[in-house]
Amino acid sequence: AMAADHDNLAQSQKEAMQLVRRVSPSQLNIPVNLPNHKLMLVRSRRSTIRLGDLKIRVIGPFQTDLEKLRDLWNKWLDDNKAAVKKLRDQGVKDEHSIGNEVARLLNGMAITAETFGDRGSVTPPNLASLMLHIEEQGRSYVMTGDGHYLDILKGLKHQKLMNRRYGEGAHVTVLKGQHHLSEHNWHEDFAKAITADHYIVCGNGMHENPDLGVVEILLNSRVGPAEKRSPNTEWNKPFTLWFNSSSSATDNQTVQSHMKKVETMVKKAARENPGRVNFNFLLNDDDSFGFSV
Numbered sequence: 001a002m003a004a005d006h007d008n009l010a011q012s013q014k015e016a017m018q019l020v021r022r023v024s025p026s027q028l029n030i031p032v033n034l035p036n037h038k039l040m041l042v043r044s045r046r047s048t049i050r051l052g053d054l055k056i057r058v059i060g061p062f063q064t065d066l067e068k069l070r071d072l073w074n075k076w077l078d079d080n081k082a083a084v085k086k087l088r089d090q091g092v093k094d095e096h097s098i099g100n101e102v103a104r105l106l107n108g109m110a111i112t113a114e115t116f117g118d119r120g121s122v123t124p125p126n127l128a129s130l131m132l133h134i135e136e137q138g139r140s141y142v143m144t145g146d147g148h149y150l151d152i153l154k155g156l157k158h159q160k161l162m163n164r165r166y167g168e169g170a171h172v173t174v175l176k177g178q179h180h181l182s183e184h185n186w187h188e189d190f191a192k193a194i195t196a197d198h199y200i201v202c203g204n205g206m207h208e209n210p211d212l213g214v215v216e217i218l219l220n221s222r223v224g225p226a227e228k229r230s231p232n233t234e235w236n237k238p239f240t241l242w243f244n245s246s247s248s249a250t251d252n253q254t255v256q257s258h259m260k261k262v263e264t265m266v267k268k269a270a271r272e273n274p275g276r277v278n279f280n281f282l283l284n285d286d287d288s289f290g291f292s293v
């Protein structure tokens with residue numbers, strides 16, 4: 001119930017400002033990036049960040065996406081001066097009494113159109129997602145945030161991580177599916193270009209995500225008809241879909257109904273392709289909210 005009540009905390013302007021105040025030294029004193037640190041973005045000069053055994057390359061966002069986010073943020077501040085003042089006044093009160101009541105904004109509109117890969121339907125904050133390609137001891141990971149598929153491919157190409165033997169595609173150990181497998185962020189071309197041994201799907205059925213059409217696109221890229229399959233040489237390797245939710249993990253009937261449809265589709269593909277398609281749905285009786293891939 002708490003998660004549902006505060007599901008917009010990390011993505012809306014008003015809650016973001018309250019969160020910044022909440023982690024400040026005068027309240028919870030949680031360390032954050034210093035203001036003189038550079039922004040994480042794709043730069044003209046290709047570079048690699050070393051962190052222990054990790055080799056990290058930034059594949060998004062690009063400078064133009066951050067500029068659009070800055071303009072959107074400045075406009076919001078200008079249009080909501082009264083709300084900003086109220087938040088600041090409330091922040092002073094909170095310094096003496098830390099509570100957990102978060103002001104609500106309207107949730108984003110539910111997705112209704114099946115237009116795959118429509119970049120114009122992706123918000124500037126999502127387009128400005130930090131996206132990474134990570135390598136560690138022979139394993140590779142693509143962390144996509146809420147980014148758009150064209151930006152992910154653009155970032156991978158910029159870092160020269162697309163292999164010609166894949167038809168300018170790539171195969172990785174783990175692909176974290178962008179934006180809960182929303183149809184606006186995915187496209188058949190992306191599923192064909194980037195294949196993985198493990199696909200992580202973070203979506204609980206809200207706003208009909210993971211989108212059924214995208215799940216079908218993903219499955220077709222590996223076990224579908226020839227014209228829909230990936231040209232990558234690893235297309236016929238076994239793979240696993242990891243879902244961080246399930247129909248049994250919620251009491252919301254609308255969400256539950258959607259997740260049942262997702263489960264039916266994935267289980268059907270697994271039955272028809274034994275040993276090739278594997279899956280894991282996180283159940284409500286699991287010990288935690290996480291799983292080990």
